[in-house]
Amino acid sequence: MLKIENLHATVADKxxxxxxxxxINAGEIHAIMGPNGAGKSTLAYxxxxxxxxxxxxxxxxxxxxxxxxxxxxxxxxxGLFLGFQYPVEIPGxxxxxxxxxxxxxxxxxxxxxxxxxxxxxRLAREKAKLLGMDMEMLKRPVNVGFSGGxxxxxxxxxxxxxxxxxxILDETDSGLDIDALKTVGGGINAIMRAPDKAVLLITxxxxxxxxxxxxxxxxxxxxxxxxxxxxxxxxxxxREGYAEVIAA
Amino acid sequence: MNKALALPTRRDEAWRYSDLDAVxxxxxxxxxxxxxxxxxxxRTMTLLLDDGAEAVAIRDHPVEIGAGGTLSVxxxxxxxxxxxxxxxxxxxxxxxxxxxxxxxxNAAQTIELVTTVTHAEPDATSRQTVRAIAAGHATTSYLGQxxxxxxxxxxxxAQSFKAMLLDxxxxxxxxxxxxxxxxxxxxxxxxxxGELDKAALFYMASRGLDPAGARALLLRAxxxxxxxxxxxxxxxxxxxxxxxxxxxxxx
Amino acid sequence: MSAPLKNADAxxxxxxxxxxxxxxxxxxxxxxxxxxxxxxxxxxxxxKKNEPSWMLDWRLKAYRHWLTMxxxxxxxxxxxPIDYQDAYYYAAPKKKEELGSLDDLDPEIRRTYxxxxxxxxxxxxxxxxxxxxxxxxxxxxxSVSVATTFRKELEEAGVIFRSISEAIREFPDLVKKWLGxxxxxxxxxxxxxxxxxFSDGTFVYVPEGVRCPMELSTYFRINxxxxxxxxxxxxxxxxxxxxxxLEGCTAPQRDENQLHxxxxxxxxxDDAEIKYSTVQNWYPGDAEGKGGIYNFVTKRALCQGRNSKxxxxxxxxxxxxxxxxxxxxxxxxNSVGEFYSVAVTNNFQQADTGTKMIHNxxxxxxxxxxxxxxxxxxxxxxxxxxxxxxxxxxxRNFTQxxxxxxxxxxxxxxxxxxxxxxxxxxxxHEATTSKISDDxxxxxxxxxLDAESAVSLIVNGFAKEVLQQLPMEFAVEAxxxxxxxxxxxVG
Numbered sequence: 001m002l003k004i005e006n007l008h009a010t011v012a013d014k015x016x017x018x019x020x021x022x023x024i025n026a027g028e029i030h031a032i033m034g035p036n037g038a039g040k041s042t043l044a045y046x047x048x049x050x051x052x053x054x055x056x057x058x059x060x061x062x063x064x065x066x067x068x069x070x071x072x073x074x075x076x077x078x079g080l081f082l083g084f085q086y087p088v089e090i091p092g093x094x095x096x097x098x099x100x101x102x103x104x105x106x107x108x109x110x111x112x113x114x115x116x117x118x119x120x121x122r123l124a125r126e127k128a129k130l131l132g133m134d135m136e137m138l139k140r141p142v143n144v145g146f147s148g149g150x151x152x153x154x155x156x157x158x159x160x161x162x163x164x165x166x167x168i169l170d171e172t173d174s175g176l177d178i179d180a181l182k183t184v185g186g187g188i189n190a191i192m193r194a195p196d197k198a199v200l201l202i203t204x205x206x207x208x209x210x211x212x213x214x215x216x217x218x219x220x221x222x223x224x225x226x227x228x229x230x231x232x233x234x235x236x237x238x239r240e241g242y243a244e245v246i247a248a
Numbered sequence: 249m250n251k252a253l254a255l256p257t258r259r260d261e262a263w264r265y266s267d268l269d270a271v272x273x274x275x276x277x278x279x280x281x282x283x284x285x286x287x288x289x290x291r292t293m294t295l296l297l298d299d300g301a302e303a304v305a306i307r308d309h310p311v312e313i314g315a316g317g318t319l320s321v322x323x324x325x326x327x328x329x330x331x332x333x334x335x336x337x338x339x340x341x342x343x344x345x346x347x348x349x350x351x352x353x354n355a356a357q358t359i360e361l362v363t364t365v366t367h368a369e370p371d372a373t374s375r376q377t378v379r380a381i382a383a384g385h386a387t388t389s390y391l392g393q394x395x396x397x398x399x400x401x402x403x404x405x406a407q408s409f410k411a412m413l414l415d416x417x418x419x420x421x422x423x424x425x426x427x428x429x430x431x432x433x434x435x436x437x438x439x440x441x442g443e444l445d446k447a448a449l450f451y452m453a454s455r456g457l458d459p460a461g462a463r464a465l466l467l468r469a470x471x472x473x474x475x476x477x478x479x480x481x482x483x484x485x486x487x488x489x490x491x492x493x494x495x496x497x498x499x
Numbered sequence: 500m501s502a503p504l505k506n507a508d509a510x511x512x513x514x515x516x517x518x519x520x521x522x523x524x525x526x527x528x529x530x531x532x533x534x535x536x537x538x539x540x541x542x543x544x545x546x547k548k549n550e551p552s553w554m555l556d557w558r559l560k561a562y563r564h565w566l567t568m569x570x571x572x573x574x575x576x577x578x579x580p581i582d583y584q585d586a587y588y589y590a591a592p593k594k595k596e597e598l599g600s601l602d603d604l605d606p607e608i609r610r611t612y613x614x615x616x617x618x619x620x621x622x623x624x625x626x627x628x629x630x631x632x633x634x635x636x637x638x639x640x641x642s643v644s645v646a647t648t649f650r651k652e653l654e655e656a657g658v659i660f661r662s663i664s665e666a667i668r669e670f671p672d673l674v675k676k677w678l679g680x681x682x683x684x685x686x687x688x689x690x691x692x693x694x695x696x697f698s699d700g701t702f703v704y705v706p707e708g709v710r711c712p713m714e715l716s717t718y719f720r721i722n723x724x725x726x727x728x729x730x731x732x733x734x735x736x737x738x739x740x741x742x743x744x745l746e747g748c749t750a751p752q753r754d755e756n757q758l759h760x761x762x763x764x765x766x767x768x769d770d771a772e773i774k775y776s777t778v779q780n781w782y783p784g785d786a787e788g789k790g791g792i793y794n795f796v797t798k799r800a801l802c803q804g805r806n807s808k809x810x811x812x813x814x815x816x817x818x819x820x821x822x823x824x825x826x827x828x829x830x831x832x833n834s835v836g837e838f839y840s841v842a843v844t845n846n847f848q849q850a851d852t853g854t855k856m857i858h859n860x861x862x863x864x865x866x867x868x869x870x871x872x873x874x875x876x877x878x879x880x881x882x883x884x885x886x887x888x889x890x891x892x893x894x895r896n897f898t899q900x901x902x903x904x905x906x907x908x909x910x911x912x913x914x915x916x917x918x919x920x921x922x923x924x925x926x927x928h929e930a931t932t933s934k935i936s937d938d939x940x941x942x943x944x945x946x947x948l949d950a951e952s953a954v955s956l957i958v959n960g961f962a963k964e965v966l967q968q969l970p971m972e973f974a975v976e977a978x979x980x981x982x983x984x985x986x987x988x989v990g
Contacts, residue, residue, distance in 0.1 A: 050941050072944035073953075081945075088942035092960025098946070101956060106947035141960065158946060261573075265918075398907065413922035416889055422917040424928065427575075431904035431934040439928040441887075441919040 001026045001063055001198050002166055008057035008223075009039075009046040016042040018223035019058065024166070024198045031201040031209055033234060034220035035242045040202045041085060043220070044170040048082040049075055062166060076102070077109035079165030081158075083172045087151040090142040095154065096124060098142050099161050106162065127160030131187045148175030156187040167192050168200045173208035185211025206238040221246050262334070265389040265421045267358040270304045270330035280308035287314030287340070292321070294483045298490055299327035301355065308334045313343040315369070322478050323349035324487050325359050326494040334362045339372035347376045350471040352494045353386030353418075360389040367396045367403040367433075374404075379471045380411040382418035383498045389421040394437070398429040407437040412444065412470060414463075414498060467495050525607050529641070531726070532589035538562060541695050544589050548664045551671060561684050561694030568688045574822055574851035575880040575912055579756075581793070586758060587726040588696045590641040635660055637701045637717040641726055649713065656712050658742075659704040663731050666702035673704055677735055681764035681801045681828070689760040689795040689822070693729045697762065700730035705740035705771075714970055716745035721781070721792070727758040734764070736771035738804065743774040745973055748817070752782050754790045756819060761796045769804030769831070774812070776969050777825075778977050781817035783984075788847025788876075791819025798825035799855075802834035802863070810837040811854065812968040814977040816984040819848060824882065826855035829863035829894075836865040839965040841977075843984045844877030844909070853883035853914075858891040858924065867898040870962045873909035874985055880912040887924035894921065900930040903961050905954070905985065955982035 002024040009017040016039045024030050034040050045053040047060055049072040060067045065078055090098065104114035115123065128135050133153050143151050152172055159167055169188070173181060189212060192199045201212060209217075209231065217233040218225045219242070226246055227233065237245050255275050256263040263271070285291045299305045305328045313319050317340070325331045331353075337345050345365060353359040359382075365374045380388035394405045411420035424437040444466050452462035471491060478484040532543045541562050545555040570578070592605055635649035637660065653660045659670060667674050684694045701717040721728050736742055748759075759781060765773050775798075784791025794817070800809035811825040827836030838854035856865035871879040885896045902911035913930045935957050943953035959966065959978050966974050 048941075048945050050945075051937055071949070072941060073947050073949045076945055076947035084942065084945075088936075088938045090939055090943065090957060090960055092963035093956055098943070098956065101952060102943070102946035102948050105949065105952060109947070162946065401907070411919070413919060413924075416920075416922060418920075418922065420917075420919045422915075422928075424913075424915060424917075424930070426902075426913040426930060426932060427910070428902065428904065428912060428932050429907075429910045431907045431909075433932060435930075435932040437913075437928075437930050439915070439917055440926060441917060442925040443922045 002060070002200070004047075004058070004060045006058035007043075007046070007055065007060055009042060009053055009055045011042060011053055015056070016223055017046065020220070020224055021058075022218065022225060024200060026198055027195045028215045029193070029199045029201065029212060030216045030218065031203060031214040031234060032218045032220050032225075033203060033237055038220045039223045040220055041170055044082055044168045044202055047075075047168060048072060048080065073105065074109065076162070076164075077106040081162055081164035081167045083155045083159060083167060083169035085171040085174065087143045087146075087155055089144045091144050093142050094140060095138040095142050095157075096121070099124065099158060103162055124157075124161055127157050130160060130190055131156045132183045133157050149177060149180040152176055152184060153180060156184055156191070160187065160191045163191075165196065166198050166200070168202065170202045171204065172201070173203055173205065181208065182211060188212050206234045209234050219246060262362050262391060265358075265387065265391070266332065266360060267330045267387075270358065271306070274304045274306060277306045277308070280310055283309060283311045283319070285311070285313040285317040285319050285343075288316045289314070290318040290320075292479060293319065294478065294480065294487070295321065295323045295333065296487060296490055297323070297325040297327050297331045297333060299331065301329065303328040304330045306330070306332045309336070311335060311337040311345075313337065313339050313345060315340040316342045318344040318346070320346045320477075321348070322475055322483075322487065323347065323361070324475070324491055325349070325361065326352045326490060328359075329357060331357065331359045332362070333360075336364045337374075338366045338368050339374065341369040342371040344372065345374040347378070348474045348477075349376075349378045350474055350491060351378065351380040351388045351390070352471075352491070352498070353381070353388050354383040354498050355386060356384070357386040358389070359386065360391070362391045364393045364395065365405065367394070367400040367405060369397070370399065370401045370403070372400065372403055374406070376407045377474065378407075378409045379474060380409070380420060381414065381467060381470065381495075381498070382411070382420050383414040385417045387419040387421065391423040391425070392437070393425040393427065394435055395427045396430050396433050396435060400430050401432040403430060403433040403435065405433070405435045409437070409439040410470070411441045412467070413441065414444075464495055467498070468492070525610070529590050529592055531587045534587055535584040536586075536588060536696070540588050544696055544698060547589065547591070548667070550664075550667055553671075553675065554667055557679070557684070558695050561691050562696075564685055565688070565691040565695055568691060570688050574882065575878065575914070576820055576822060576849050576851050578793070578820060581758065588729070589698055590726040592640060635713050635715050637662060637715075639699050639701075639717060639719045639730060641698075641721060641728060652712065657706040657709050658711050659702065660715055661702045663697075663700045663702045663733060666733075670702070670704070673735070674702065674733065677733055677764065677766055679764075681766060681799045682762050682797050687797060690762050690797040693731060693760050693762040693797070696727075697729045697731035700732040700761070701734075702732070703734040703742060703744065705736045705742045707737040708739045709737075710740070711742040714743050714745055716747065719746070719748040721748075721757060721759065727760065729759075730761045732761070732763040734773055734775070735766045736768065736773050738768045739770045740768075741772045743970060744776070745970060746775070746777045748779055748781055752785070752790065756784075756791055756793055758793045759795070759818075761798075763796070763798040763825075765800035765809055767800065767802050767804060767807035767809050767834075770806045771804060772808040772810075773800065774810045775800075775825070776973055777811075777813040777815075778973060778980065779813065779815045779817050779821070780980060783817050783848050784819040784846065786846050788819070791848070792817065794818035794821045794823060796823040798823065800825075800827045800836070802827055802829045802831050802836060802860075804831045804834070806833045807831045808835040808837075810839070810968070812839040812965065813841070813852075814965070814969070814980065815840065815842040815850060815852060816980050818850070821848075821850040821852050823852045824854055826857070827865065828857045828859070829865065830859045831863070832861045834860050834863045836863070838865075838867045838869070839968045840869045841872070841962040841965045841981070842869070842879055842881075843872045843981060844874065844879040845984055846875040846877060848875075848877040850878070851880040851882055853881045855884040855886070856896055857884075857886050857888070858894040858896070859888045860894070861890070861892040862894065863891060864895045865897075867896070867900070868964050869898075869900045870965055871900075871902040871911055872905065872958055872961070872981075872985070873902065873911045874905035876908045878910040878912070880914060882914045884916040884918070885926055885928070887919040887921050887926065889920040891921045892923050894924040896926045898926075898928040900928070901961070902930075902932045903958065904932065904934050951982070951986070954985060958982075958985060
């Protein structure tokens with residue numbers, strides 16, 4: 001589904017990704033872990049097409065389509081969802097309005113009929129309930145005045161409504177207390193654990209992986225994947241620290 | 249101000265609230281001294297305008313702050329039939345300008361401050377904090393313009409003005425103006441005019457403070473802090489004493 | 500893709516030809532006043548309208564005074580010299596007789612309004628939007644009102660809804676009592692010019708205790724070439740009355756500039772309320788700044804009565820140059836003035852707009868919310884005055900002025916004047932300047948919106964507080980308009 005080959009990327013002319021390769025098949029959940037500055041967020045942003053994150057070599061395809069050649073919104077319509085580490089505030093624009101426009105814009109790009117207001121609200125209500133979020137929250141402006149936990153929960157509602165093929169979740173677990181972590185973990189499983197979907201979790205810590213069991217765990221260091229393994233690798237990291245495991 | 253310049257009129261924006269009769273008595277005023285803060289250097293300026301009741305004091309301060317330079321100004325304007333201070337400041341790249349000012353007038357005084365802060369190059373910052381108190385038939389005015397030139401990106405400019413009127417015959421004017429030609433900037437101003445907090449006055453009375461004492465305390469609080477960061481202890485003491493004496497004179 | 504480049508992409512997306520879809524010309528046989536401005540022109544207009552002699556005298560007085568005046572130059576506007584002799588001051592569709600009914604309306608004019616989506620046929624309004632709020636329309640085509648709808652139903656409620664020309668003939672006492680009371684004849688250069696040559700506009704009188712049963716609206720259309728439009732609107736809400744009034748305007752796309760100098764006067768007596776909403780969409784000129792309407796408008800409300808309230812809401816997207824300050828004179832005790840404004844400038848447009856809140860009455864309150872959006876090489880200025888007179892005990896004002904810059908070739912300016920003479924009055928003013936951040940743009944695009952939709956959504960969010968004030972159907976139109984106006988601008 002996602003095929004990253006020898007990807008190089010720079011931020012402000014500084015090389016961050018230095019030949020990263022990774023293949024994720026449908027139905028799989030992968031976790032990428034790594035120390036600060038390893039390039040975890042850069043990977044997410046480069047795949048999402050964030051301005052300033054410049055791919056300088058290699059390639060990435062999603063279901064055979066060249067991701068790097070597309071605009072960010074085209075990547076979204078192609079099925080890519082990026083869960084932000086720091087979700088952005090958009091004053092005056094309600095989540096409901098925002099998501100409906102986003103979803104219908106994606107549907108139009110895929111040649112599907114847009115949803116009516118009523119259909120959309122039904123969908124939103126269902127997904128909000130799934131993530132334990134009050135519908136009233138969705139009527140408030142996007143991320144404005146939300147706590148850290150609420151923002152991450154709202155990201156999951158966005159994901160539920162937009163129904164992507166591949167979700168890249170950048171430190172979705174940061175800023176969450178245990179209860180929120182449980183809900184968010186449950187949400188990821190409910191929304192994304194399907195034979196035709198895949199997830200790339202980017203995280204510092206093992207704790208989210210208690211709730212979302214990864215099929216594969218990769219360690220990213222200095223812009224490259226240095227080790228890959230199963231869930232046991234994450235546990236080893238937690239026990240021994242990055243330095244030990246990378247050196248091993 | 250050039251000697252050749254004609255007497256200003258109300259049509260001149262910078263003079264719209266001035267006491268033009270008083271201006272006429274001293275016009276034309278002397279050519280001002282330009283202050284140049286060299287690149288990377290730090291300067292401070294303290295200005296206490298405490299002239300006699302009949303005096304007309306018009307001070308004009310063109311300022312250029314070089315790249316990375318800083319100017320910090322403390323101003324207390326309390327004297328003269330007309331006390332008027334003008335700052336026309338141009339900031340080069342990364343320069344910083346800071347102004348803390350208190351304007352206090354009573355009787356028939358006109359106390360005014362006119363600032364034009366031009367961010368001519370990127371990355372400069374400016375902060376202006378102005379407090380004004382008008383009693384009797386006094387007028388206090390603050391005309392503060394922030395200008396951001398095209399390409400002066402990452403400008404960070406803030407201006408805060410608060411005025412207090414103590415009598416029905418007093419006037420407070422403000423014209424906090426922004427002129428912005430660059431998009432990646434942080435520019436904000438706030439201006440409020442109001443009276444002493446009635447709830448606070450009552451609270452203080454209920455604790456046994458007499459009305460005059462309560463009022464004086466609140467007025468001191470209103471301008472408190474403006475001069476706290478003055479580096480010259482002697483100047484600081486002089487400012488505090490002058491401010492206190494003026495507030496007490498408001499009665 | 501580097502960061503600034505990305506923003507530039509979005510800018511480019513919005514820069515694509517700004518289509519002004521209201522720019523067509525209707526082919527209608529018209530009659531004009533002789534070109535140029537003179538006493539003869541004034542007499543011609545007055546005669547065309549069969550005006551009583553007091554009206555002609557008033558116009559002539561204004562004209563003679565105007566000759567002694569100079570155009571104002573204090574706004575942050577670059578106004579090219581206007582040749583007042585090189586324009587027509589009156590253009591009217593030729594008609595056979597007096598209109599017996601709307602059916603006699605020239606089919607071409609009817610088509611024009613259909614194309615503009617303006618409901619001037621009651622039947623249609625009733626048939627198409629059953630259950631939807633009905634709107635009565637006064638359609639002003641160049642210098643004359645061509646139709647007013649729902650007259651009968653309004654009359655049953657006691658509401659007078661007429662073109663001002665008709666009102667001058669039919670209700671001279673009412674018009675005489677209030678015309679020029681709010682905006683005096685000598686008020687300013689453009690208002691005085693309007694007094695001399697005003698052509699048509701709307702007159703509304705809502706009698707004591709009446710809540711106007713429907714929204715009233717006037718739709719102004721400039722069609723003729725080289726012709727100025729000088730409309731005059733007067734709305735009087737008697738004690739306890741309520742009326743909501745909407746104003747819309749468009750003009751054909753032309754290379755030369757056309758002058759629009761209107762005067763709007765509102766009067767609210769005790770406990771009366773007037774809600775006045777404008778979506779100003781005059782032709783703004785092309786992407787190179789050629790052509791467009793000069794919109795020099797004087798709008799003022801007199802909140803004369805106790806507890807009276809006037810609320811101005813404006814969405815300004817059109818015109819090459821806008822000079823406009825809808826204001827409130829708050830004389831009544833507890834009177835309320837509101838000004839909600841979104842002003843968009845793009846390409847080479849210039850707008851200097853804002854309000855004046857003059858507080859004379861005790862406990863009078865005012866709110867100002869101004870959202871300025873500048874794009875392209877345009878300049879937008881908020882200019883406002885809040886004055887608390889010495890007897891305005893406990894008066895309050897709150898002002899919020901926000902500017903959004905799209906791109907780094909435009910300008911956004913804020914020029915507030917605050918003058919307080921009463922110690923119990925409270926004035927609060929806040930202003931901010933921002934841009935659409937790259938983060939916001941990327942976030943919205945990652946969720947699937949293209950650059951243009953993302954910009955439009957974020958801009959609409961920025962302007963929401965104001966758009967909320969508009970009547971429902973107007974709000975939808977205004978939202979679309981914001982998006983369209985910014986086509987060819989930024990991120």
